[in-house]
Amino acid sequence: MSVHSAQPHSSGQILPFRESLLAMLGVAFVTMLVALDQTVVGTALPTIVAELRGFDLYAWVGTSYLLASVITVPVFGRLGDYFGRKPFVIASIIVFTGASMLCGAAHQMLFLVLARGLQGIGGGMLVGTAFACIPDLFPDPRVRLRWQVIMSSAFGIANAVGPSLGGFLTQYYGWRSVFYVNLPIGLLSLFFVYRFLPHLRNSRHKGRIQIDWLGAALIALSLGALQMFVEVLPKQGLSVESLALLVLAGLSFPALVYWERKASQPMLPLNMFSNPALSVLFLLAVLGGFIMFALLFYMPLLLQGGFGMTPQGAGMMITPLVVFITIGSIVNGRIVTRLRNPNAMLHVGFTLLGLCCLGVVTATHLTPQGILILTMLCGGLGLGFVMPNLTVFGQQAAGREHLGIATAMLQSLRMVGGMIGTALTGTLIAHLYRDGVHAALDDAQAQRWFGAFADPQILIDRHAQSGLLAQLAQAGQNGTLLLDRARESLVNGVHLGLACAAIVAFAALWCSRRVPPMKLTRAIDPTVVAD
Incomplete structure (x- = not known):
């Protein structure tokens, strides 16, 4: 195997155009594999639970995946810095696709949960390494931003098609097909990555490498405990279990900091956090994830459960949010490299996100659909302006030595922020909805019906509503009034939650002013070797 220095092509990229395009298609197919899986599986979950009869493990189908991926993203981001990213991207495709086959073959919920955890390991490896391949291929940030449109398009297509594809596959081919559909995409991405993605390594790491396994374990323990605390808190409140997880996370983080200060080759280089640009960008990644996931998770609930829209109607309202993330990313790539102050795009993005959240907070079921679509458009553009720039600015600030771990931390912290937001x-x-339903039932002296209203799902399931209304009518209750009161309580709860997201957006806007002026005219030092 020959080894040679990889110098940038004259156009600011390692490879000529054709080879760059084929390599980027491989990375795009890989990211689409993960993005599509996350959107498709959610649609099939109720059918899966009904067949496998494991409602007590319902949440764990998602939690096991997220927990495994949050833990593995920073670990493999750092290992990619050491050994090059191509081997880990290939391994992640194999693990993810193989785990998808296991998920499709599951005949009990526990097996499915474990297979989803393995899938999360593959997804974490993938996110931790695939995103950092882009600055390897395109050291010039101006060129990189233009090529990142392919990644944004892959995400946009997956997010736009995923829910409908999940419903179609589940209805006509069974829920197992939503996992088996990953096989052709996985094989396609494996071919492109193996054939066209170069194996680039940082020449600074060519000597003896000491892997900081204890640091990796402490990262896993601290992020895992935090993730579990965030998952358990909404369901159990401040219970013994949730407090134990909070204490474990609180002890693990100082232990991680203590150990990484001593390690000769730390898994998590703490000097990144003393970098004024990176420290603010990490904070903005958490805040951006908070806003994005709060919108994506709870807008469908507001539109269907609160405003009484059909799933198709709600999907039409959400589509501009998803589609304009991609459009915003494309527009951003064209504009940001021409600005004297590229940081301005962060300011515009967080402003648009704040306005989107405020628009949702003031919306009612009487709000014209055109206003709702415009609100979603603002949110999509805001995310399209914020997310690519956080990544590119972070890569610029980190430099070649910490490129992988910095990129991975930005992705991981965005997921942590998303879980905190949701x-x-x-x-x-949950609290406002339950309080409102209790008050409505107290007024109607119908507390015995609380169990029927306890889950907001009753506001979406029209078949269940018909049965409940018939029962309430037989009992002499005004079921329509009670459902309207429940909808009002749900709307108030979502409005308050997204009001918090609006506050976070404007706090992020204020924090973004602390990002040092970024210059996108300097290429990352291309000290890499190609195998």
Whole structure:
């Protein structure tokens, strides 16, 4: 195997155009594999649970995946810095696709949960390494932003097609097909990555490498405990279990900091956090994830459960949010490299996100659909302006030596912020909805019906509503009034949750002013070797 220095092509990229395009298609197929799986599986979950009869493990189908991926993203991001990213991208495709086959073959919920955990390991490896392949291929940030449109398009297509594809496959081919559909995409991405993605390594890491396994274990323990606390809190409140997880996370983080200060080759280089640009960008990744996931998770609930829209109607309202993430990313790539102050795109993005959240907070079921679509459009553009720039600015600030771990930390912290956002918003919604339903039933002297209203799903399932209304009518209750009161309580809960997201957006706007002026005219030092 020959080894040679990889110098940038004259156009600011390692490879000529054709080879760059084929390599980027491989990375795009890989990211589409994960993005499509996350959107498709959610649609099939109720059918899966009904067949496998494991409702007590319902949440774990998602939690096991997220927990495994949050833990593995930073670990493999750092290992990619050491050994090059191509071997880990190939391994992630094999693990993810193989785990998808196991998920499709599951005949009990526990097996499915474990297979989803393995899938999460593959997804974490993938996210931790695939995103960092892009600055390897395109050291010039201006060129990189243009090529990142392919990644944004892959995500946009997966997010737009995923829910409908999941419903179609589940209805006509059974829920197992939503996992088996990963096989052709996985094989396609494996071919492109193996054939066209070069194996680039940082020449600074060519000597003896000491892998910081204890650091990796402490990262897993601290992020895992935090993730579990965020998952458990909305369901159990401040219980013994949730407090134990919070204490474990609180002890693990200082232990991680203590050990990484001593390690000669730390898994998590703490000097990244003393970098003024990176430290703010990491914070913005958490805040951006909070806003994005709060919108994506709870807008469908507001539109269907609160405003009484059909799933198709709600999907039409959500589509601009998803589609304009891609459009915003494309527009951003064209604009940001021409600005004297590229940081301005972060300011515009967080402003648009804040306005989107405020628009949702003031919306009612009487709000014209055109206004709702415009609100979603603002949110999509805001995310399209914020997310690519956080990644590119972070890669610029980190430099070649910490490129992988910095990129991985940005992705991992975005997921952590997303889980905090969904947990906080979900907790507020749950409490306000239950309080409102209790008050409505007390007024109607119908507390014995609380069990029927306890889950907001009753506001979406029209078949269940018909049966409940018939029962309430037989009991002499005004079922329509009670459902309207329940909808009002749900709307109030979602409004309060997204009001918090609006506050977070404007806090992020204020914090973004602390990002040092970024210059996108300097290429990352291309000190890499190609095998």
